Amino acid sequence: xxxxxxxxxxxxxxxxxxxxxxxxxxxxxxxxxxxxxxxxxxxxxxxxxxxxxxxxxxxxxxxxxxxxxxxxxxxxxxxxxxxxxxxxxxxxxxxxxxxxxxxxxxxxxxxxxxxxxxxxxxxxxxxxxxxxxxxxxxxxxxxxxxxxxxxxxxxxxxxxxxxxxxxxxxxxxxxxxxxxxxxxxxxxxxxxxxxxxxxxxxxxxxxxxxxxxxxxxxxxxxxxxxxxxxxxxxxxxxxxxxxxxxxxxx
Amino acid sequence: xxxxxxxxxxxxxxxxxxxxxxxxxxxxxxxxxxxxxxxxxxxxxxxxxxxxxxxxxxxxxxxxxxxxxxxxxxxxxxxxxxxxxxxxxxxxxxxxxxxxxxxxxxxxxxxxxxxxxxxxxxxxxxxxxxxxxxxxxxxxxxxxxxxxxxxxxxxxxxxxxxxxxxxxxxxxxxxxxxxxxxxxxxxxxxxxxxxxxxxxxxxxxxxxxxxxxxxxxxxxxxxxxxxxxxxxxxxxxxxxxxxxxxxxxxxxxxxxxxxxxxxxxxxxxxxxxxxxxxxxxxxxxxxxxxx
Ligand SMILES: Nc1ncnc2c1ncn2[C@@H]1O[C@H](COP(=O)(O)OP(=O)(O)OP(=O)(O)O)[C@@H](O)[C@H]1O
Ligand SMILES: [Mg+2]
Numbered sequence: 244x245x246x247x248x249x250x251x252x253x254x255x256x257x258x259x260x261x262x263x264x265x266x267x268x269x270x271x272x273x274x275x276x277x278x279x280x281x282x283x284x285x286x287x288x289x290x291x292x293x294x295x296x297x298x299x300x301x302x303x304x305x306x307x308x309x310x311x312x313x314x315x316x317x318x319x320x321x322x323x324x325x326x327x328x329x330x331x332x333x334x335x336x337x338x339x340x341x342x343x344x345x346x347x348x349x350x351x352x353x354x355x356x357x358x359x360x361x362x363x364x365x366x367x368x369x370x371x372x373x374x375x376x377x378x379x380x381x382x383x384x385x386x387x388x389x390x391x392x393x394x395x396x397x398x399x400x401x402x403x404x405x406x407x408x409x410x411x412x413x414x415x416x417x418x419x420x421x422x423x424x425x426x427x428x429x430x431x432x433x434x435x436x437x438x439x440x441x442x443x444x445x446x447x448x449x450x451x452x453x454x455x456x457x458x459x460x461x462x463x464x465x466x467x468x469x470x471x472x473x474x475x476x477x478x479x480x481x482x483x484x485x486x487x488x489x490x491x492x493x
Numbered sequence: 494x495x496x497x498x499x500x501x502x503x504x505x506x507x508x509x510x511x512x513x514x515x516x517x518x519x520x521x522x523x524x525x526x527x528x529x530x531x532x533x534x535x536x537x538x539x540x541x542x543x544x545x546x547x548x549x550x551x552x553x554x555x556x557x558x559x560x561x562x563x564x565x566x567x568x569x570x571x572x573x574x575x576x577x578x579x580x581x582x583x584x585x586x587x588x589x590x591x592x593x594x595x596x597x598x599x600x601x602x603x604x605x606x607x608x609x610x611x612x613x614x615x616x617x618x619x620x621x622x623x624x625x626x627x628x629x630x631x632x633x634x635x636x637x638x639x640x641x642x643x644x645x646x647x648x649x650x651x652x653x654x655x656x657x658x659x660x661x662x663x664x665x666x667x668x669x670x671x672x673x674x675x676x677x678x679x680x681x682x683x684x685x686x687x688x689x690x691x692x693x694x695x696x697x698x699x700x701x702x703x704x705x706x707x708x709x710x711x712x713x714x715x716x717x718x719x720x721x722x723x724x725x726x727x728x729x730x731x732x733x734x735x736x737x738x739x740x741x742x743x744x745x746x747x748x749x750x751x752x753x754x755x756x757x758x759x760x761x762x763x764x765x766x767x768x769x770x771x772x773x774x775x776x777x778x779x780x781x782x783x784x
Contacts, residue, residue, distance in 0.1 A: 296685050325687025335682035339700045348696060349686035401686065 247310035248273045249405050249436045250295065255304035257290055264290045266460030267304065272405065275434040279447040279468070282457030283483060288440035291457075292407045295438065296329050309404065325353045328398030332410040334390045336382035336397070342369065343378040346397045354401055361400075368396045372426055388419030392426055399430075406430070408439040412446070424449070444487060448472055456480045560747045567739035567748040574735035575755050581653055581721045581731070582759075586714050588657035593664025598694065600665070601672050614665070621662035626720060630655040634727040652724040660717050667709045671702030708771035715767060718760050722752075732756070 248271040257265040264287045272278050280288045293299045295306055297313060297320045306314045313323045336345050346365040350356040356364075369375045372392040374385075382390055391411055398406055408427065412420040424446055430437065431450050441447055447454050448468045455465040456477070464477040475481045508516075545551060599607070599614040621629070633655040638645050646654075675698045683693040703710075725734035736752035 293681075298681055298684065321684075321687055321689045324685055327685070329682075329685040331678065331682060331685075333678060335678045337679065337682070337697055337701075339704065349688065352692050352696065353687040397686070 246274060247307075249276075249309060250438065251307040251310075252291070252295070253305045253307070255291070255294060255306060256302045257287075257294055257299060258302050263460055265294070265301075268457075268461055270455065270462060272436060272438055274436055277431050277435075277437045277439065277450050277452045279451035279454050280438070280440045280457055281442070281444070281447060281454060281483075286457040287460050288457055289409050292329065292409050292438065292440055295405075296327050296407055297323055298329075321353075325349070325401060326404050328401065328403035328406040330391070330394050330398050330406070330408045330411050332413050334382070334387075334394045334414070336390055336394055338382055341379050341381055342374065342385070342393050345382065345393060346400045349397070349401050365396070365400055368399055369393070372396055386419060387415045388422045391415065391419075391423050395423070395426060395430075399435075404436065406435060406437045408437060408441075410440055410442065412441070412443060442487075444472055444484070456483065458483070556745075558746045558750055560743075560745050563739070563743045563745045563747040564751050567736065567743070567751055570735040570739055571732050571748060571752050571755060574730055574732035575752075575759065577649075577729065577731045578718075578721050578724075578756075579759065581649070581656075581724060582718050585653050585656040585660065585721060586717060588653070589660035589664050589717065590710070592657055592661030593666075593668050594699075596661065596665035597668035597672055598699075600669055601694070603690075617658075618662045618665050621659050622666065624659065626655070626659045626723060627726070629659050630723060630727060648727050649724070649729045652727045652729065656717065656720060656724075660713060660720075663713050664710060667706050667713065668702065670709075671706035672698055674705055675701045705774070708767060708774050711763065711767035711770055715760060715763050718763060719756065722756065 250270075250272040252268055252270040254267045254269060255265050256263065256267050268287075268291065270278070270291075280291065282288055290299065294301050301314050304314070305312050308323060308326065312318070313320075336342075337348070340348065343362065343365055346369065347358070347361040350361040350364070351358055366375055366378060369378055372395070374389060374392060374396075377385060377389065382393065385393065391414075395408075395411070411427075412423050415423065420443070424443075427437070427439075427446075428450055437450075439447075439450070451468045453465055454468045454471040455462045456471060456475070456479075457463070458479050464471055464475060464480045471480065472484065475484060596614045596618060599610045600618075602611055630652060633651045634648050637651055638648070645651075679697055679701070680693055683697040684690075688696065722731065722733045725731050725737065728734070730738070732752045732755060733749075736748035739748040740746055
């Protein structure tokens with residue numbers, strides 16, 4: 244008996260105003276696996292992540308978390324989201340709460356962890372990303388890279404089964420990208436299951452166990468990064484990577 | 494002017510002749526504008542004083558509006574009335590804030606089940622933002638007791654209710670503007686952590702919303718503090734009603750002036766707090782803009 248994948252998307256379809264964005268998409272993410280989604284802007288990477296986190300309702304198909312269908316409307320969406328961590332491109336930290344309160348909000352309110360225990364664990368996590376000394380500050384006093392690290396810690400604080408990362412470095416200066424990528428690489432070493440959308444091919448190559456190329460609302464090609472990024476078999480993947488290389492030269 | 498002070502290092506900065514000249518010019522400009530402002534204020538004040546005190550009716554007006562003895566004799570009753578206004582203001586402000594907040598939260602609910610609540614909240618804010626306060630006051634104070642229901646509250650309570658529902662409608666709109674000004678990504682972030690709609694509202698949206706609209710809320714409370722005086726129309730002896738009574742007793746308008754000054758004094762702290770909060774909010778906004 245093989246273990247259930249942590250996440251399983253089966254023929255997921257999502258339209259906006261009648262225009263299909265996800266076109267019967269299939270994707271499994273196994274435990275401890277890091278899957279990276281690449282694809283042109285508008286190919287539906289963010290939409291897929293938002294569907295998995297039930298921030299969007301799918302039109303058809305099913306999404307399973309640990310073998311349990313979460314797209315079933317009878318399912319309590321809040322309980323599902325509590326088991327999935329999500330990190331956004333624009334950090335979305337709560338500006339009226341200190342760094343520490345940002346991190347402990349969900350453990351205390353959603354998971355009913357004792358306040359002192361939640362603080363202890365939050366400080367431990369913040370210490371790991373080198374931000375324990377900023378715990379009492381408000382997010383707008385931190386740099387972009389520091390804010391994004393706090394956002395990742397906030398997602399980690401509830402010990403989620405799966406972490407979704409949506410272009411977490413796109414809003415950062417190249418110098419700050421490194422510190423966030425280093426953190427994600429470390430999470431990978433610890434065996435965190437992650438589904439990541441990114442435009443950074445170098446990052447994809449570094450952390451992905453599997454790269455999925457999204458086009459036209461489907462996964463056109465997938466495989467280990469060394470193969471998909473270096474010797475793509477599909478013409479559309481080649482085109483996309485070609486464009487990236489050209490843009491990189493500009 | 495070119496006397497050497499402490500011996501300068503090679504790289505020590507010394508203002509150039511140009512900078513020194515500019516500084517001198519600015520200083521002279523400042524002195525000039527202060528003098529000009531003082532002069533024009535003095536001229537305007539003199540003109541006003543001469544025009545008022547030199548007017549043909551000045552003696553009569555002074556007698557009927559500025560009589561010291563009448564002011565002194567009417568003050569205790571008016572102060573006692575003002576205490577009623579102050580208590581009424583406190584109760585009505587709390588009531589209107591709660592009602593406004595509850596209405597705004599109801600209007601933010603989603604889903605078909607909440608439709609009647611949404612509709613009710615929306616029609617309430619529409620109706621009572623349009624209705625003149627005096628009419629609401631008359632209807633409640635004179636209409637409701639006419640029903641002769643048992644347990645009808647006192648006129649004072651009914652008047653307070655009129656103030657609360659009228660101001661609640663304004664405050665609801667202010668709260669709603671605040672709720673809507675919180676970016677949807679904040680909700681998405683809160684929901685993605687597993688917070689329910691309620692928890693998101695309570696811990697993420699409302700704290701940010703209230704902070705943003707605090708100046709506008711306080712402004713409405715300043716307006717409310719004036720309007721609590723309208724309760725006098727319904728009979729309870731507040732500051733204005735007390736002024737009216739002593740004015741009739743003394744054939745003199747001075748008590749009204751006394752009541753007016755007392756209202757201004759009562760409002761002053763609230764206005765000061767409002768200005769301070771507004772200034773702070775503006776500063777914070779600017780700080781946000783620079784990062
Ligand atoms: N709420 C929405 N309403 C309407 N259309 C939407 C909505 N969200 C996304 N879309 C559309 O869905 C398509 C896919 O968007 P999505 O954000 O998933 O792309 P993406 O792959 O994440 O792109 P990017 O790399 O630029 O982030 C786009 O054409 C977008 O316009
Ligand atoms: Mg996107």
